[in-house]
Amino acid sequence: MSRTPLALIAGGGDLPVAVAERCDAEGRAVFVVRLDGFADHRLARWPGQDFGMAKIGAILKAIRAAGCGSVCLAGNVSRPDFKTLAPDLKGATLLPGIIKAATQGDDALLRKILSLFEDEGFGVEGADDILGGETLPPGALGRVKPDEVQLSDLKKALHVAEKSGELDIGQGAVVCDGLVLAVEAQEGTDSMLRRVADLPAELRGEATHRKGALGKAPKPIQDLRVDMPVIGARTMELAAAAGLAGVGGRAGRLILIDRPAVIAAADRLGLYVWGEE
Amino acid sequence: MSRTPLALIAGGGDLPVAVAERCDAEGRAVFVVRLDGFADHRLARWPGQDFGMAKIGAILKAIRAAGCGSVCLAGNVSRPDFKTLAPDLKGATLLPGIIKAATQGDDALLRKILSLFEDEGFGVEGADDILGGETLPPGALGRVKPDEVQLSDLKKALHVAEKSGELDIGQGAVVCDGLVLAVEAQEGTDSMLRRVADLPAELRGEATHRKGALGKAPKPIQDLRVDMPVIGARTMELAAAAGLAGVGGRAGRLILIDRPAVIAAADRLGLYVWGEE
Numbered sequence: 328m329s330r331t332p333l334a335l336i337a338g339g340g341d342l343p344v345a346v347a348e349r350c351d352a353e354g355r356a357v358f359v360v361r362l363d364g365f366a367d368h369r370l371a372r373w374p375g376q377d378f379g380m381a382k383i384g385a386i387l388k389a390i391r392a393a394g395c396g397s398v399c400l401a402g403n404v405s406r407p408d409f410k411t412l413a414p415d416l417k418g419a420t421l422l423p424g425i426i427k428a429a430t431q432g433d434d435a436l437l438r439k440i441l442s443l444f445e446d447e448g449f450g451v452e453g454a455d456d457i458l459g460g461e462t463l464p465p466g467a468l469g470r471v472k473p474d475e476v477q478l479s480d481l482k483k484a485l486h487v488a489e490k491s492g493e494l495d496i497g498q499g500a501v502v503c504d505g506l507v508l509a510v511e512a513q514e515g516t517d518s519m520l521r522r523v524a525d526l527p528a529e530l531r532g533e534a535t536h537r538k539g540a541l542g543k544a545p546k547p548i549q550d551l552r553v554d555m556p557v558i559g560a561r562t563m564e565l566a567a568a569a570g571l572a573g574v575g576g577r578a579g580r581l582i583l584i585d586r587p588a589v590i591a592a593a594d595r596l597g598l599y600v601w602g603e604e
Numbered sequence: 605m606s607r608t609p610l611a612l613i614a615g616g617g618d619l620p621v622a623v624a625e626r627c628d629a630e631g632r633a634v635f636v637v638r639l640d641g642f643a644d645h646r647l648a649r650w651p652g653q654d655f656g657m658a659k660i661g662a663i664l665k666a667i668r669a670a671g672c673g674s675v676c677l678a679g680n681v682s683r684p685d686f687k688t689l690a691p692d693l694k695g696a697t698l699l700p701g702i703i704k705a706a707t708q709g710d711d712a713l714l715r716k717i718l719s720l721f722e723d724e725g726f727g728v729e730g731a732d733d734i735l736g737g738e739t740l741p742p743g744a745l746g747r748v749k750p751d752e753v754q755l756s757d758l759k760k761a762l763h764v765a766e767k768s769g770e771l772d773i774g775q776g777a778v779v780c781d782g783l784v785l786a787v788e789a790q791e792g793t794d795s796m797l798r799r800v801a802d803l804p805a806e807l808r809g810e811a812t813h814r815k816g817a818l819g820k821a822p823k824p825i826q827d828l829r830v831d832m833p834v835i836g837a838r839t840m841e842l843a844a845a846a847g848l849a850g851v852g853g854r855a856g857r858l859i860l861i862d863r864p865a866v867i868a869a870a871d872r873l874g875l876y877v878w879g880e881e
Contacts, residue, residue: 408806430782487771494767496784505707507773510787513807514799522791522799529685530790 331396332356333452335375336386338402339365341584342557345461346401346454347373358393360386365404380407384417387447397450399457400440403515432495434546454582455555461586462555465578468586468600469593473573477540480505481575481601484542492546498556501571503531503539516543516558520565532570537597541566541574543581559584563592563600573599608673609633610729612652613663614643615679618861619834621646622738623678623731635670637663642681657684661694664724674727676734677718680792709772711823731859732832738863739832742855745863745877746870750850754817757782758852758878761819769823775833778848780808780816793820793835797842809847814874818843818851820858836861840869840877850876 333350335357337343343359344367350357351373359366359375366377374393378386390398409426412418421443428439441451455462467473473481480502487500491510499511501523508526511519520541523531532538543556558574558581566574574593575581581602583589593600610627612634614620620636621644627634628650636643636652643654651670655663667675686703689695698720705716718728732739744750750758757779764777768787776788778800785803788796797818800808809815820833835851835858843851851870852858858879860866870877 411806432782432784487773490771491768491787494764494784496764496787500789505709506790507771508790510768510773510789512787513783513785513803518799522795526790529688 330355332358332394333457334358334360334390334393334395334398334449335373336360336362336398336400337366337370337375338362338400338404339367341367341559342454342582343367343402344369345582345584346399346457349458349461356394358390358395360390362404365402367402379413380404381412381414381418381422383421383443384415387417390449395449397452398444399452399454400437401454434495453555458582461583462579463558463576463581463583463600463602465602465604468583468602469590469598471573471593471597471599473540473575473599473601477538477572477599478601480538481540481542481573482603483507484540485544485575485577485603486542488542488544492544495546498545499541499543501539501541501569503571506530508539516541516562517565520562520569520571523569523571524565528570532572534567534570537567537570537572539569539571541569541571543574543576545577545580555580555582557582557584558589558600560588560592563589563596563598567596567598571598573601575599575601575603578602578604607632609635609671610734611635611637611667611670611672611675611726612650613637613639613675613677614647614652615639615677615681616642616644618644618836619731619859620644620679622859622861623676623734624650626735626738633671635667635672637667639681642679644679656690657681658689658691658695658699660698660720661692664694667726672726674729675721676729676731677714678731711772730832735859738860739856740835740853740858740860740877740879742879742881745860745879746867746875748850748870748874748876750817750852750876750878754815754849754876755878757815758817758819758850759880760784761817762821762852762854762880763819765819765821769821772823775823776818776820778816778818778846780848783807785816793818793839794842797839797846797848800846800848801842805847809849811844811847814844814847814849816846816848818846818848820851820853822854822857832857832859834859834861835866835877837865837869840866840873840875844873844875848875850878852876852878852880855879855881 497511761779774788
């Protein structure tokens with residue numbers, strides 16, 4: 328497969344940085360489309376350019392000029408206020424279709440944007456493919472293994488995450504002693520874990536007696552090439568602060584941002600990381 | 605139907621106070637079982653007594669002595685840490701069955717507790733029955749009516765609330781422009797609305813351009829006699845602060861705490877209150 332430079336369309340969070348670092352490690356050129364207001368400042372060290380998210384014509388022109396044959400969309404992007412977007416000519420042509428897709432949920436919006444690039448002749452690569460084996464393996468990732476009760480909480484959390492994914496709500500849920508403590512929507516996983524830490528102590532675990540699980544699962548309708556759920560060392564820190572016993576996902580369907588750091592944090596904090604098959 | 609004194613088993617929030625006030629208005633005697641750590645201090649003005657929630661023998665004895673023929677469970681109760689409960693003799697006998705039910709979710713726990721009272725010969729009355737017509741009527745309750753887009757958001761919010769109810773997660777959801785902003789679990793409606801107010805402004809409405817809806821629906825498996833969703837004037841205040849255009853539920857399946865106050869708040873803030881049929 329030809330390895331032209333990758334056009335990395337970068338939203339917020341750690342995932343785009345991990346993708347760019349992986350390209351570096353493989354000696355592959357990358358051109359970063361840094362979306363204004365979202366892309367992490369660390370992305371400034373790669374060739375690239377800042378773009379307003381509606382400057383679609385300018386983005387296409389720039390990534391063609393950079394010789395890119397394929398794009399990777401990665402990272403979180405809040406939905407814009409479509410009324411205040413400043414599209415360029417190409418963007419203005421495409422915007423009505425994008426807005427229509429947006430009213431049908433995140434997934435429809437994502438698929439619409441991917442199809443725009445495909446219609447322009449670009450390939451689409453998933454962050455998960457680019458990151459290779461850096462997805463969650465089956466079983467315990469670190470030193471700690473969940474006991475039967477903990478695994479039962481995790482399975483329920485994954486079930487709730489998947490069901491809420493079917494409704495295009497989000498990717499994550501927290502369950503403790505069989506009770507659903509929190510479901511993630513637009514606030515994101517970090518915010519949800521902070522909320523669990525704020526719940527009454529009798530509902531959740533604590534450092535001396537950890538219980539409960541964060542489960543993250545892709546939406547069943549989600550295009551895995553773009554927005555597979557991720558966990559990183561910070562996820563482990565926040566899960567520990569919420570008194571949880573561990574974190575898990577479906578094996579192969581959860582991206583690990585810096586796998587050694589995830590394992591180190593989990594082992595240090597005494598949390599399990601589990602890949603359910 | 606004989607109208608013996610009502611034993612009001614009172615958890616937190618406004619609903620038990622509304623029930624007790626309604627009994628007063630109807631000249632019916634009420635004996636309030638104030639659950640330690642949950643019941644509102646306003647309940648101290650009715651005959652009653654404070655009880656730890658596991659003192660089941662003492663509670664049964666007290667409500668029999670007060671001549672009560674039926675009980676009404678109302679208000680929120682956080683799940684206890686069953687290991688630190690201090691049951692009396694009767695409570696100790698019943699606790700294993702209660703704990704077993706609790707692991708199956710809020711609904712199973714609730715049904716178990718109701719059946720305990722029924723097994724002891726008490727009738728069970730729902731807060732909604734006692735509050736009579738104080739449930740949400742069909743259509744617009746106040747001055748403001750939702751437009752087509754707003755109603756579409758509300759319908760989606762109710763759909764998500766009902767689906768999450770099927771999973772025994774919670775009763776409420778917020779949808780704006782077709783996007784699920786938040787789903788309620790153990791944090792409660794007020795906390796969820798505050799979280800929506802904290803989301804990026806481009807995701808939600810604001811006072812000058814309200815959009816989005818809070819929908820509250822009973823869990824399909826929920827015993828409506830005990831825990832029908834409620835809204836009050838404070839719900840309207842928090843919905844307004846989150847930029848929402850309105851609040852709604854299924855007609856007849858949402859309790860209004862102080863209906864005139866709900867209408868006054870909605871009209872003053874420019875929000876609709878809608879009962880979907």
